[in-house]
Amino acid sequence: MKNQIPNAITLLNLFSGCAAIINILDGQFIAAFWFLFAAGLFDFADGLVARLLNVSSEHGKELDSLADMVSFGAVPAMIYYTLLSIGYAGGATSVLAENLAPATTPAIVWSWAAAPALLVAMFSCLRLAKFNLDTRQTENFVGVATPTSALFATGLMLIYALNPFGWSDAVLSPWVLYPSILAFSYLLISEHPMFSFKIKGAKWAGNETRIIFAVLAVLLLIFLQTAAFPFIVGVYLIINLVSPPQTSAP
Template sequence: MKLKSQIPNAITLLNLFCGCAAIICILDHRFIAAFWFLFAAGWFDFADGLVARLLNVSSEHGKELDSLADMVSFGAVPGMIYYTLLFIGQDAAPASAPDITWSWYAAPGLLVTLFSALRLAKFNLDTRQTENFMGVATPTSTVFATGLMLIYALDPFGWAAWALSPFVLYPAIVAFSYLLISEHPMFSFKIKGMKWEGNETRIIFAVLAIVLLATLQTAAFPFIVGVYLIINLVSPPTASAEA
């Protein structure tokens, strides 16, 4: 087995490590540290495929390993975020959150993890998703959940209570559980060259995302995902990328 062929797999394992570390941080209520581990996991998830293409190495083993890593970083993690936020929301004084134990009130948050597993299993067998996605990709679902976690942890604009509200969390859980396995086409972030034609939707979305980041800063992520979903619902891509 050539060492060169194992470099992308090593990067994939770094993604998996960061996902595991993020779960530990979430359970320990160290949400900022969890964010940075997830940020790193996202970069490693992008880098493994890029490095594989640059080295011209590819294998079914690598693809399966990538899905297993994604199941932790972008499947288990958002479920744990929803579970933890719902659990903390039960406490009368959220600032002094109790240690995490089992709660039926918070358990529905794990639905996102279950539907993420269904999506990843479906994606591995779906030959249609070569250019765009069918349904929401697991990293997109994770960005939304992570955004709620940051809003609670940093309380920008005094919105922390909203991030703990069951009237926000339960609908989000149901919506993303459905969207993860839906057949609705969603555009990917693969840029086709350096021109406007063929990239119109991606460029418009990128501009809107930058505006939201500039104005809302750490509270921007759920709204960015919201804009992404609205654009796809209003004007879905005509053709059907990697999840």
């Protein structure tokens, strides 16, 4: 029975991702954020519980990737698609406009102009298939992890929904969304080493990059609050591209 506990948690990740998609397409962006937050917690918890119970398996690894494909592959694609659709429809009132009125989100229908958003789902799928076979990614990542890609898209969604600093219209711009889609589609399958968040003990040595990044992330959260997430991901990418971690050969 205990062998199935991590798998059950993984399925909760999948449930949360599916719920997030429904809420995104319905224009319920704050609810979608919390479902994505839950998906991230379940994604972290399934591996932790599997290690604690000593029940890690190849079956669980594959199941985890399938759930991640929905929560961190399909979900960001739906976010980009929805934001592009709203933008091309002329924009809409953000969830927390000045009068606190609910958003008036246009119906999301098929649009070739928004279709490039689906590239993120496609390249997330390629990344997850590659990850399961890549023996280099035990300590650090090669290419951007799907949760990082999803966090960036989620941050854009929050900026649109909550309109911090009056930036809501900016994240509907094709000049923001198309480059973001192309950049993350590339980074998901790139060979750029990226540091993971596995802390090596409680010492500064060996954790310098992670600690510096954590401090910068906290500062961004303090100063930018709900607008911080895309900038946190941007700092993460800059640190990795300027000073990539060392990865061992397969």
